[in-house]
Amino acid sequence: MRFIDIYGQNEIKERLIHSVQTGRMPHALLFHGPQGTGKLALAIAYAQYISCENRGKNDSCGQCPSCIQFQKLIHPDLHFTFPVIATQHRVSIGAIKEWREFVLKSPYISYDLWSSCLSSEKTNTPPKILVSEATEIISELNKTAYESDFRTQIVCFPEKMNDECANKLLKIIEEPYPNTHFLFVSENSDQILGTILSRLQSIYVPALPPDVVTEILKKQYPTATEKVITDTVHIANGNIIKAFDVIENGEETQMFLSNFIYIMRTCYTKNILGMKKWSEEVAKWSRKQQITFLSYAQRMIRENFIFNIRQKELNYMTSDESGFSEKFSPFINERNICQFLSELELAERHIERNGQAKIILFDLALKITMLLKM
Numbered sequence: 220m221r222f223i224d225i226y227g228q229n230e231i232k233e234r235l236i237h238s239v240q241t242g243r244m245p246h247a248l249l250f251h252g253p254q255g256t257g258k259l260a261l262a263i264a265y266a267q268y269i270s271c272e273n274r275g276k277n278d279s280c281g282q283c284p285s286c287i288q289f290q291k292l293i294h295p296d297l298h299f300t301f302p303v304i305a306t307q308h309r310v311s312i313g314a315i316k317e318w319r320e321f322v323l324k325s326p327y328i329s330y331d332l333w334s335s336c337l338s339s340e341k342t343n344t345p346p347k348i349l350v351s352e353a354t355e356i357i358s359e360l361n362k363t364a365y366e367s368d369f370r371t372q373i374v375c376f377p378e379k380m381n382d383e384c385a386n387k388l389l390k391i392i393e394e395p396y397p398n399t400h401f402l403f404v405s406e407n408s409d410q411i412l413g414t415i416l417s418r419l420q421s422i423y424v425p426a427l428p429p430d431v432v433t434e435i436l437k438k439q440y441p442t443a444t445e446k447v448i449t450d451t452v453h454i455a456n457g458n459i460i461k462a463f464d465v466i467e468n469g470e471e472t473q474m475f476l477s478n479f480i481y482i483m484r485t486c487y488t489k490n491i492l493g494m495k496k497w498s499e500e501v502a503k504w505s506r507k508q509q510i511t512f513l514s515y516a517q518r519m520i521r522e523n524f525i526f527n528i529r530q531k532e533l534n535y536m537t538s539d540e541s542g543f544s545e546k547f548s549p550f551i552n553e554r555n556i557c558q559f560l561s562e563l564e565l566a567e568r569h570i571e572r573n574g575q576a577k578i579i580l581f582d583l584a585l586k587i588t589m590l591l592k593m
């Protein structure tokens with residue numbers, strides 16, 4: 220990964236390059252900020268730049284043996300730590316093959332994307348960084364560097380580290396081994412243990428501006444229409460992961476919107492037969508689609524409430540969605556918003572736990588009928 224491959228974030232790139240050129244690299248850095256902004260990409264590009272054998276003024280060369288190994292994420296002095304599911308792997312190295320494939324596919328990653336990559340079905344054991352990981356890091360760093368003068372330890376999602384692991388790492392973060400640096404990459408830095416956080420120099424990686432997101436989308440999806448691009452940039456709000464998701468699932472989103480409109484109208488007119496038919500129809504979808512629809516419905520309820528209280532500049536909807544909201548939003552207000560969200564969330568949870576979709580959805584429709592009158 221070279222700096223040139225990363226969209227936007229020029230100020231941060233300059234800061235990182237400057238620290239290498241002046242030989243003032245902090246030994247423990249934290250890249251933090253919202254999702255989908257290129258934090259991991261920046262960390263990898265920075266490590267590659269440091270190790271490059273033919274370093275240029277503004278970037279690594281991309282061609283020397285070190286760069287070639289970095290580009291495949293197989294450089295022996297580049298170590299990754301990331302959350303794993305305890306029942307599958309004891310330490311990250313056990314899932315390194317999956318991790319490399321995952322990051323090489325797109326360096327714009329999130330904890331949720333990585334979790335679903337590790338397990339196709341939602342499991343009850345979310346991926347974590349366990350204490351065995353600290354032992355592994357310490358033993359690995361005790362060996363001498365293999366090929367370069369520098370060793371890089373990238374720790375992804377340190378907010379998922381348990382306290383025992385964090386405490387064990389404190390010492391080496393504070394008094395690191397020579398020519399070894401830690402790069403932490405976090406999407407939720409306020410959940411990192413305070414004692415670790417205070418030992419890191421932090422770099423805030425902000426959301427990408429609309430013109431950069433537009434540029435990325437135009438390049439990645441050359442056949443997308445202007446309207447699709449504009450809508451996507453608006454909803455994504457600077458998060459490139461969200462932008463890819465919106466554009467790739469455009470058809471599904473359209474189907475969700477028409478189902479959302481249909482069920483709200485059916486409930487409003489107290490059309491019991493319509494509700495029954497709808498719940499039978501949606502029950503035929505895959506469980507994953509039903510769950511995604513219910514979380515889509517929660518987003519729509521929230522957006523309509525914001526629309527209703529006239530904070531339109533805070534709305535992130537497509538033009539089709541906001542078209543419906545012009546008329547629908549007055550029905551979502553201070554009296555019913557909380558219950559609306561909790562009923563949708565409850566239905567989502569019941570479906571997740573393999574409940575009977577037909578019954579759960581019909582029951583939900585009846586509750587919506589009452590909520591719309593509040």
Ligand SMILES: [Zn+2]
Nearest residue numbers: 271280283286
């Ligand atoms: Zn190079």
